[in-house]
Amino acid sequence: MKSNSLTKLVRESLDRGVVGMNFRNRHLVDRLNPRAEISVARDKSATKDRLIPLGIPTARTIALIKHSKEIPGVLEMLSSLRGGFVVKPSKSAQGRGILLCRSLNEDTLTKTSGEQLDWRDLIFHFHRILHGEYSFGRPDDMILIEELLETDSDWIMPDLPGAPDLRIKVCQGKVMMGMVRLPTSASDGRANLHCGAAGTGIDLDKGITTGGILDNRPCDFHPDNGLPLAGHVIADFPQCIELAQRCASAFKLGYIGIDLMRDKRYGPVVLEVNARPGLALQTANRKGFLNDL
Numbered sequence: 001m002k003s004n005s006l007t008k009l010v011r012e013s014l015d016r017g018v019v020g021m022n023f024r025n026r027h028l029v030d031r032l033n034p035r036a037e038i039s040v041a042r043d044k045s046a047t048k049d050r051l052i053p054l055g056i057p058t059a060r061t062i063a064l065i066k067h068s069k070e071i072p073g074v075l076e077m078l079s080s081l082r083g084g085f086v087v088k089p090s091k092s093a094q095g096r097g098i099l100l101c102r103s104l105n106e107d108t109l110t111k112t113s114g115e116q117l118d119w120r121d122l123i124f125h126f127h128r129i130l131h132g133e134y135s136f137g138r139p140d141d142m143i144l145i146e147e148l149l150e151t152d153s154d155w156i157m158p159d160l161p162g163a164p165d166l167r168i169k170v171c172q173g174k175v176m177m178g179m180v181r182l183p184t185s186a187s188d189g190r191a192n193l194h195c196g197a198a199g200t201g202i203d204l205d206k207g208i209t210t211g212g213i214l215d216n217r218p219c220d221f222h223p224d225n226g227l228p229l230a231g232h233v234i235a236d237f238p239q240c241i242e243l244a245q246r247c248a249s250a251f252k253l254g255y256i257g258i259d260l261m262r263d264k265r266y267g268p269v270v271l272e273v274n275a276r277p278g279l280a281l282q283t284a285n286r287k288g289f290l291n292d293l
Contacts (some may be wrong), residue, residue, distance in 0.1 A: 018288030019279055024255075028171070032254025033275050041251060041275035042136060045090045045144050050250050056243060057269045059086070065143035071126050074145065075119070079104045084112065084148030087125065089134040089141050093274075095192035097134030099125060100148065112148070112162070113189050150264040156180055156209065156232050159225040162189030165261040166234065166268075168244035169277050169289070172254050175241055176289045178202035179281040180209055180234065185224050191261075193280055198222055200229045201285030207237030213284045240268045247273055 019028070029038075040046045048058050062085055063074045078085060078101075087099040099122075100112040109117045132138040151163030162183030169176045179199050183189045186196035193199055198219060201210035212219045212229030221228055234240070244258040247270055257277025260268050282288050 017291035018282055019290050021279065024279060028255040029276050032172070034252055037252045038275040041253065041256070041273050043090050044088055044272055045142060047273055051247065051270060054246065054250055056246055056250070057266050059146040059149055059269060061144065061146055063145040065126065065130070065145070068127060068130060071123060075104070075123070078145070079106065086146045086148055088144040088146065089129045090144045091135040091139070091141050093136055094194040095190055097129055098190070100189070102148070149261060149269060152262040152264050155262040156234055157182060157222065157227055159227070161185050161224060162187070162191060163261060165191040165259055165271060166240055167257050167259050167277070167281065168240065169257050169281055170244055170248040173248065175204065175244060176292055177281045177285055178204060179284045182222060182229070184222070198229060199280060199284040201281070202234065207234045208232065209234065211284065211286050213280065216280065216283060218283070236262060236268050243268055243270055
């Protein structure tokens with residue numbers, strides 16, 4: 001979509017720059033994002049194949065399971081790992097189906113939260129993924145198993161029950177808005193708003209958090225540690241912005257969201273890209289981004 005067409009749409013908006021779901025779908029996703037590129041972005045494995053040759057840091061892939069017959073061999077390998085691992089449906093969204101694992105032995109799977117499950121629960125989870133339980137439209141899926149990053153839980157705020165991550169939204173090559181996602185006890189230590197994590201806006205010029213949200217409502221304090229959500233400096237923020245712009249350049253997507261996390265060894269690492277990024281960033285930043293297009 002040409003820039004002047006977007007400008008015309010902006011001028012016709014009566015909502016002070018706030019983007020609604022219909023506008024996002026019709027004028028940003030449908031017009032700016034080719035379907036073939038959306039398909040690549042939806043697939044975490046295909047996304048990594050696009051980013052790794054460009055030197056963009058991602059978590060190391062341990063295994064990719066395409067068929068159930070591969071499960072026994074992978075389980076044997078995982079039980080011998082010294083470090084943890086992450087189980088992801090390759091085509092899921094909103095954090096669905098992701099399992100953070102610290103260790104696996106003959107009897108027990110231990111999650112990073114400390115919860116212990118029978119190893120048969122992991123096998124059942126594998127089969128649910130392969131049969132499309134978590135994938136968009138429920139097609140058959142693949143199981144992506146990655147190394148468990150040595151995440152920096154104090155990256156943005158101390159005393160969190162898990163590691164925070166950062167989403168940066170880019171539209172037509174321009175960084176439009178950012179949001180920090182902070183794990184809570186309700187989110188089981190995961191930095192996903194749909195699971196109960198808190199979000200904060202970002203001052204893009206200063207790399208500092210601003211107002212926040214929890215359960216899609218304005219919130220000023222973290223529900224677990226009681227700390228204010230605003231005023232936290234984001235370490236390595238310029239590097240995160242650079243990585244987001246490089247990711248956006250790797251896809252023919254005019255409207256894209258990039259999720260990053262900070263590893264203690266590698267620094268900022270790209271978790272995934274999203275061809276249909278949500279609109280919660282506006283609530284977290286207490287403003288719309290339409291006027292900046």
